[in-house]
Amino acid sequence: MDRLQHIAWLGMRLAVxxxxxxxxxxxxxxxxxxxxxxxxxxxxxxSWVRTPTxxxxxxxxxxYRSRDVEENPDRTFSPLASVGRWRGxxxxxxxxxxxxxxxxxxRLRRWMEVVVEWPDGLEAILEEKVLRGSGAxxxxxxxxxxxxxxxxxxxxxxxxxxxxxxxxxxxxxxxRDGRRDxxxxxxxxxxxxxxxxxxxxxxxxxxxAKVRASAREHNGHAACLGESRLARSRLGEWLGMGRPRLxxxxxxxxxxxxxxxxxxxxxxxxPPEQFVVxxxxxxxxxx
Amino acid sequence: xxxxxxxxxxxxxxxxxxxxxxxSVEKGSGGGLVLGVPLRERWYMKPPIGWVMPFSRRRRVAxxxxxMAVWETCDGRRTVEEVVEAFAARHHLTxxxxxxxVEQFLRExxxxxxxxxxxxxxxxxxx
Numbered sequence: 001m002d003r004l005q006h007i008a009w010l011g012m013r014l015a016v017x018x019x020x021x022x023x024x025x026x027x028x029x030x031x032x033x034x035x036x037x038x039x040x041x042x043x044x045x046x047s048w049v050r051t052p053t054x055x056x057x058x059x060x061x062x063x064y065r066s067r068d069v070e071e072n073p074d075r076t077f078s079p080l081a082s083v084g085r086w087r088g089x090x091x092x093x094x095x096x097x098x099x100x101x102x103x104x105x106x107r108l109r110r111w112m113e114v115v116v117e118w119p120d121g122l123e124a125i126l127e128e129k130v131l132r133g134s135g136a137x138x139x140x141x142x143x144x145x146x147x148x149x150x151x152x153x154x155x156x157x158x159x160x161x162x163x164x165x166x167x168x169x170x171x172x173x174x175x176r177d178g179r180r181d182x183x184x185x186x187x188x189x190x191x192x193x194x195x196x197x198x199x200x201x202x203x204x205x206x207x208x209a210k211v212r213a214s215a216r217e218h219n220g221h222a223a224c225l226g227e228s229r230l231a232r233s234r235l236g237e238w239l240g241m242g243r244p245r246l247x248x249x250x251x252x253x254x255x256x257x258x259x260x261x262x263x264x265x266x267x268x269x270x271p272p273e274q275f276v277v278x279x280x281x282x283x284x285x286x287x
Numbered sequence: 288x289x290x291x292x293x294x295x296x297x298x299x300x301x302x303x304x305x306x307x308x309x310x311s312v313e314k315g316s317g318g319g320l321v322l323g324v325p326l327r328e329r330w331y332m333k334p335p336i337g338w339v340m341p342f343s344r345r346r347r348v349a350x351x352x353x354x355m356a357v358w359e360t361c362d363g364r365r366t367v368e369e370v371v372e373a374f375a376a377r378h379h380l381t382x383x384x385x386x387x388x389v390e391q392f393l394r395e396x397x398x399x400x401x402x403x404x405x406x407x408x409x410x411x412x413x414x
Contacts, residue, residue: 019382021382021383039368039386041296041297168385168388256379
């Protein structure tokens with residue numbers, strides 16, 4: 001239970017047990033939430049909202065608590081010792097405990113609130129680990145970090161997350177930077193669908209354009225780079241016009257997944273290697 | 288169906304999928320299976336119409352390798368949670384990823400009459 005996974009999302013980080021998984025996610029930095037469940041029930045919700053001014057943290061949590069007391073008069077409440085920047089309280093109902101804490105991050109100008117549920121009784125050590133490991137991530141001027149849904153990606157800092165599509169064994173994070181866009185994809189369960197031919201996989205992925213594929217190595221694995229141009233018409237295709245598209249795909253046997261980084265641009269092509277994807281401990285240095 | 292939709296996530300994980308004993312199993316192409324489930328005999332299937340138009344008495348459902356793996360794990364003893372665990376381990380998926388796929392597949396099997404979901408306690412009550 002004490003093995004923790006580290007999630008990085010929209011400049012925030014979360015440390016939670018490995019069997020807690022994200023089932024709801026938001027992609028807007030202004031307002032949103034992440035909801036995590038264990039096998040049977042909701043365990044954690046991290047919600048955030050961007051505020052122009054720093055709220056009075058103690059007062060905000062006192063207000064939350066008095067509202068909670070009003071709504072749940074039959075439950076007992078106890079204070080939560082402050083952990084890092086988090087301030088909050090606990091609500092008790094028989095053996096079930098709910099931890100509620102808030103903090104404001106001045107750099108992101110974001111009010112964050114975390115609610116953790118302990119249906120089988122409080123695990124105080126784990127509670128502290130979760131709170132200590134959660135909050136605003138350390139800023140990195142060279143890249144932004146995304147670690148969730150089995151993907152671990154560092155993007156150049158100007159790229160913004162547009163969409164996260166999460167299906168079983170198929171996760172896509174779509175990023176945009178002005179007139180350039182990129183998709184990082186992780187396809188699981190390759191033993192069920194992948195026949196071992198990266199080039200053929202690439203040709204199936206790029207529809208409506210000729211792909212020039214070349215073999216290379218990436219993260220220590222055999223990889224394939226596909227170069228194509230997405231033209232609006234057949235004439236444009238003949239004339240070599242259109243947006244350059246690059247696809248880098250590789251199979252990581254240790255991660256049991258095929259990874260695909262696709263970039264499209266109006267203007268010079270964006271090398272997919274700009275998106276540092278870690279698969280089996282390979283790819284992009286120390287974290 | 289309405290009873291099924293009232294199941295909570297916890298109930299569903301505790302349920303035991305049991306195969307319909309009347310389902311026939313054949314090897315399919317590509318390493319999968321073809322299941323045949325008997326259809327209720329309708330009036331138009333009977334003679335004399337049935338002599339002229341030979342209606343199939345079974346609905347055939349093809350399972351790919353993934354579906355076959357789940358079908359084989361539905362042995363009447365393992366709970367949905369155990370089926371999900373086995374599927375997740377086999378394909379190196381997270382529990383939640385596997386749960387979404389397996390539950391969706393099991394619902395389809397239940398809809399087609401290939402599997403029923405029972406609870407362990409009820410099963411234990413049976414003589």
